[in-house]
Amino acid sequence: MKILKPIILTLILVTHTSLIILAQENVKIKKKDFIIEYKEVGFKDAWKEVKAGEKLFSAGLGTYPKALEHYLRAYKYNSECAKLNYKIGVCYLSTNEFYKATDFLEKSYLKDENVTDDIHFMMGRAYHLNLNFDQAIDNYKAYYSSFSVEELEHLEVNIDKYIKECKYGKELVNNPVRVIINNLGSRVNSEYDDYNPVLHPSQDLLYFTSRRETDKNKRLDIDNKFIENVFFSDQAGELWRKPKLLENKLESKNNESVLLFSNDGNEIYLYNGKKNGGEILISELKNDKWKSPKTLKGKVSSKYKETTIALSPDETEMIFVSNQEGTIGGMDLFYSKLDEKGKWAEPINLGAAINTPYDEEGVYWHPKEDKVYFSSKGHNSMGGFDVFVMERDVDKMWSNPQNLGYPINTPNDDLFLKMDENNKQAYYSSVRQNGNGGFDLYKIIFLGEEKELKVTTDDIHLAWEYKPVDDLFYITPQELKVDTALFMVGMITDSKLGTPIQAKVEVIDTELSKVVATGLSDTLGNYKIRIPKKKDYGVEVTAKNYLFYVTIVNLSDKQVVDSKIQANFQLDKIDVGAKMVLKNIFFETNKANLKPESTAELERVATLLKENPGIRLEISGHTDNVGSYRANQRLSEARAKSVVDYLINQGVDKSRLEYKGYSFTQPVADNNTAEGRAQNRRVEFKVLSK
């Protein structure tokens, strides 16, 4: 099996950082692999796209995005080609849309398990970058197991390292730190790599390094990307303005980067990629112009590469990144101090607790605290460079580096973090999903501890408040008990003599045909009867040796004085010849049949006869003058007889009764009026003897 070259072979020489770690096998797409036999239409154009893509792919990482565009057009013709899917997947891995790589690589593997020797490695990388660590580990292991023992001895790709990164990644992703990471936006970031943000001490100028295309720069052969240049942007409110190329003496063709400003802003530290294989220089500001950069005084510079530098807050100490003698592996952190003569003393490697066999890069000293940030591929990196922090205690001992955690760090490269003095926000560069292309500049906002959001809930607890009922308060009043006693009072006297009579008075509710009150008059003839209410009643007055008296008393018309209503009655004595009209006897029209409502009156006559056994009565019938005398005579007599028959039936001896019809011969009222005629139609009795 072919041994792959490690990723570092391309990029580390171009920039002062290893930007993307990627290995790939440049398998060629052959026409026979791509053409669809039954589908000639479109092949020609599609094949042109494949060839264009292949050319750009071969040119190097810098043109992978362009290659991808061609491959995707070819894909429309044949989406089932294993090698094309592989190439598309690999290209996506180099972009900020690396999350799209897995589908194409999986499909490539599905179509041809042997599409390339490194298909499992690429799938591992794809899953790794997309935080799918378990599947990444499976693929890394599958890749590893594809080698013989002999081959493994020569394998330069450290699969164990990737697997460890996945394991660290799982842990870090499960314990995310509370930050917001905002892309500085397409106004600042380009589709090319933009990295190493450096804030001017005034805080309103942002310098950074970019490999974007300019009028002058060219692509480097090594990775086919444009050469580095320094850009700067000034702040407009909360946003950064469109960056400008720093066109002065600082700008050269030597991969220069701005590394650091002195606290007063009058000195600038630069990286020069050409000098001594990469060296840190310093330039002074004089009369608003930067002087030519010079080598640092002292023993920092070497024949090896020095890339980034950090100064302590008092600017007497320095930590820089170099692969000079004494390195533990690759780029390491070295420490130096200004001596009495103002020169940097002999650097010392910060040791194996800080430096690893892998690269360290992008060092930065906190502006106020004894705290240093840097990136490392070692320690518990979850992939590529991760940002770490270490603190120095009072004994000047550095702590073990702490990974800043996910989502600041990702399986891609995360570098050049510059924390503000309040530890609230930082700028750094990272390759993240949906960035503008390659490295972008980001601002990290540190949120501090988890805070509780306050929802305001509201309840209308009381029904009385939700739906007020206006009359809920209302208590229904009760009537008061009032003594409403009403009395009917008066005197009962003899109708001729005016003498008082002891009599019985019965008050009858004519609607109910019921006696509702009874009373007796005293020896002075006075009576007093409690009546239920003030209304019209029937009154029956009876007394021994007197004819009964029945009448309707209109109490409602009478005046109430001291709860009393006055009603006097006069009774006729039972004497021979005394007459009485029986007002409450009723017959069927033109007939002699008694109506039931006559009963009470007839009973009173019967009672009179029983209580006065010596008397004899003549019952007489009378009519009005409507009709002939004879007819009226027959009717009046028949009606008188009906009364007599009733009384006999009630036990009155018939010898005590006579009856007679008088037709209309004895009127008591005017027959010319209806009222008069009504009065003339009557039954009377007359006392014949006693």
Add this chain to the structure above:
Amino acid sequence: MQINLINMKKTILLLCLFALFVSAAAQNEQALKELEKKSRLVYNEGVRLAADGKYTDAHTKFDESLFIQPEFALPYIERAKIKILNKEYDLAVDDVARAIAADEEAAEAFYLRGYLHILMNNYQEALTDFTRAIQNGLSENKVYYFRGLMNFKLKDYNSALIDFTMAIDKKYDFAYAFNERASTKKMLGDYHGAIHDYNQALAYDSTIINAYDNRASCKIKTGDFQGAIDDYTQAIKKDPQFYIAYNNRGNAYFQMAEYEKALNDFSKVIEIKKDYAPGYNNAAITKIKLENYLGAVNDLDKAIELDNEYGEAYLNRGYAKEFLGKFEAACSDWRKAKELGIEEAEKYISECE
């Protein structure tokens, strides 16, 4: 002898005068009794008219009754009730005062004065009057109900519980009393008891829609989020303008991390009641969850504009501003929240130092 005769005449004269006086007094007493009786009869006529809902005619009768006997408390009381129904509260206050002047033991007059105090938000005074009414013998379910309301308002939930229970004992189907007792139990942390009482309230009067809302909040306390959502939905169905139910359902969704649904509900709250500051606050925190920090700040600005004493809104706005990297502004908001009594703010301010 002559002197004796003169004395006798004087005595007789005095006796006659006394007799005349006694007779006049008796007549006077009789006349007063007659007036009282007449006044009561007219009052009763008023009561009958009121029972038929003929309040204007009843009012006239109570006027007549008082014309006959001005020191008669009951017509003042009944007239005051009619005035309350007519929302003539000032006039009602006068009548109640006259009733109490006529009879300082008039229980119902104290009850009415208590009720008028409620309408004027004088809860402590209302409580005192209802207690006086009960002490003077008024034992209507309503007096206990209203005293319960006052105890609730004054946060004496144990006393409120007793009063609402008394009201229910006297009227087994008193839906409002069940609802209020449920809310009292809720305040006392007896969520299951509260749910039971809300059930009763709704069984007797399904138009008490806040009972659905309150029952839902108890269900949330017992972990029954779906039951709560159902209750809120029921409340909204019965009263589509009941923004409180939308707000609280939004909260339930928020707690269930269903932020899109929560935001829909909070947006509805704002749509229905544009001046309801909590609607903006809640929409804002949901937007924070949805990572729309600028939108959140805008909403919280509005909430604070509507209620500049809204401590939670300041706290949340600080939170949103922190997400935007505006730490100074965030700290300023947290300081304000602390000033307004939000305890959590103090902890956050420590990050500002």
